[in-house]
Amino acid sequence: MRTIRALTAAAAVVAALPTIAAAQHGRQFKDAWFWGVKGGGFTLADTNSSYTEAPLAGVDWLITRSRGGMYVSFSQAFFTQQSFTLRDPSSPADSGLRVVDLKNMRKVDFALMAFPGQHNRFHPYAGLGLTLGQIATANPQPPFASLDQLAAAQDDIKQHKVGVSPFLIGGGQYRFAPMSVFVQATANPVKQDFLLYNGRPWNFTLEFGLRYNVGTSIDRN
16 A cells, blocks of 8 residues: 555656646746836936936836737836026026926836747847836926016926837846846937936936736637
8 A cells, every 4th residue: 555655646746747847937938917026227417418327116017928018117216306497488598597406207118029039038128119207396496586487487397397208128037936037228318398308318227126927918718
């Protein structure tokens, strides 16, 4: 009896080995839906047109198929900067500039992704999409000669505190069980009518984080 029990237990272990091995390699990258958290740095220009770094944190979703997929991200960059607007748009051009205090920016990114090659654990990717940036807080500095000047400054900020531009993303994801780690970089042009524009035409991010495979991205029924 003991011999039979031992043989039965051994057979069960042998039968389970493929499942155990697959679990150790983690869920498949293809046809998957990943939820992720990330941190990193956001590169922007200051009032001297010099690049400076700001911390960034956010969450993202990556939906994969065999060769391509979709990427969505929500993040916030934490900084205190300044920009400029006309002191009084109704006055002559030499009326001067008004300083605008800026604090933090929220970002929403959407991209179509490509996953080149066939890989077991490390999966490089690249994508092209749109990024929307919104300044969280923007306040014009006094003095204001009239209520009309204050209203004009607030209206100008309202019109230019949101910017939309194309962006590029590239990076790689390394698959563990059950989590994956990733590092990626993005670049997007900055329009001159966006409040965050300070003489530099590009913003950049460098991000790293963790993604969890929550299941398949296709309906298998």
